[in-house]
Amino acid sequence: MARQQAVHELEQGDIDLPETGRPVVRSTKGVISSGHYLTSMAGMRMLLNGGNAFDAIAAAGFAAAVIEPIASYSLAAEGVFMLYDSASEEMLSLSGQGVAPGKATADFYKSQGLDRIPTGPGDKAHLSFTVPGIVEAFISLLERYGSMPIDQVLAPAIDYAENGIPHYEYMLERLKSPSTPQQFDNYPPGGWDVFFDNKQVPQPGAPLVQPGLANTLKAMASAGVSGDRVAGLQAARDVFYKGSVAKTIVDSSAKVGGILSMDDLANYKSQFGEPVSTTFAGHEILGHDSWSQGPMLQQTLNILENFDLKSMGHNSPQYIHTVSEALKLVFGDREAFYADPDFAEVPIDGLLSKEYAAERAQMLDPEGAYPEQRGPGDPWKYSNGRGAVPVAASPAPTINGTSGNGASDSSSHEGTTHVSVLDDQGNMVCGTISGGAFAKSVFFPELGCALSTRIEMFNCEEGHPNVVEPGKRPRTTLINYLARKDGQPVMTVGCPGGDNQAQANVQLVLNVLVFGMDPQQAVEAPRFASQSVVNSFYPHTYLPGRLDLEPGIPESTADALRAMGHDIDRAANCGLGATVSARDPRTGYLSTGGDPRRACYAIGL
Incomplete structure (x- = not known):
């Protein structure tokens, strides 16, 4: 009788709740995970139409510029990728990190009375404009490994921009940040007419239409050459880096005092490179240099x-x-x-x-x-090279945990998203794409987006490895990883979050390889992050000894850490938008998950 009762109760609901708030997404054909469900659907449309993982990540990335403009990144910004191409068996890093303009030198900034490169909130954000890298990276990825024409890859993004998407809660919360309207007013008209309703934050579900961005995307799509996929990709690149879009970028920059030039854009190239790696727990972990x-x-x-x-x-x-x-x-x-x-x-x-x-x-x-x-x-x-350890000055603590100039608003540092795609051909690719945060940059309605400010991560210290120089990549926070076991690629890992990125990625890898978590458990597990380092983002906040804990870590643990000397603070998140995607080397089956800390969504084919 007891057994019959148990079976009867199971028909009403589970005996126990699942261990995670969302399921692991499993498939034999393909999986994609990104920072928003519409971003994921843009990539999935490529897989459904016969495209591969590289077509899908490019379509999702272009779409994310429309769907996640404040929650993630701008079309005129940057991204980094780790990829495995099954046909060539190449496992590579791809840098779509933009570079410093030709006029960006330490002497230039010092001549402006600056010892670091400033961003918003403030009226000097134009001095941090960075050569956009993400469009070149996507096009290079499609040229080398993709299978679909540029107009087809751009179609979801154009649809979202031209016909609109519903405003959603995660983005609206960031529009409420006081730094965003402040920066729009510093460089009018900003994005008032695009993202606000009579200067009020719209309601969830209200339409968001972006005509300027639609025009920029359509300019690239219309350059496509019928019947010649590669020529169409090259034409789209030329429109963005040498043609009408490049001119709009440079003219927009110049009118607010920026230093970008047509030569800066025309000379930019993304870079494929060999990853750096180490071994851990029977796996090789590969990432960017x-x-x-x-x-x-x-x-x-x-x-x-x-x-x-x-x-x-x-x-x-x-x-x-x-x-x-x-x-x-x-x-x-x-x-x-x-x-x-x-x-x-x-x-x-x-x-x-x-x-x-x-x-x-x-x-x-x-x-x-x-x-x-x-x-x-x-x-x-321990190196084959020769060099010396630099003598560094001790950083000054930030007073009261804030920068004193309004830039302590964390929303200005959350401008990143992550996309991961695995397909049934054995291809694996992940991208962390970012830049152009409204509170840090300048939004240009005619372009439909803000420009990257990533060169804020340089310093102006002559002789330092990371000193600003024309054509140089700033030591970016953007990262992601591939893992392989016994020579076979088995996992991609990535998590947005500025200086919290490396810390979160370490925890994701440990969650999987040490504690045996599945992709969803790995991203949902509570995280922590040290702030005891000079922050990479302007104004380079420094909070010595501070350790942030997410709410899921119990207070008893916090008390024990305090007893060890940690200055404990609670943070809503320590990296958000994390993704672990895996391929079982025995079956070839695919799995991924979605981080509940934001509007992430995973889909299986």
């Missing part, structure tokens, strides 16, 4: 190999302490050594050596938190 903060993850994993993380327990006080202290050590190296290797000698072999990691691991106090930003180690000892 030192032009990004990407090697932080490999460095941190190398340090953490020296500790028994699993026995500590997931998100226990000892675990959080150990991981965050390892990250502090690596932040010290990031600030001293990371830079565009085309312009600076970076000891990447030393930074990623296991011997160097073992040396650094000995500095980690298992019982006490280091109270400030860590200094760098000496990776040159």
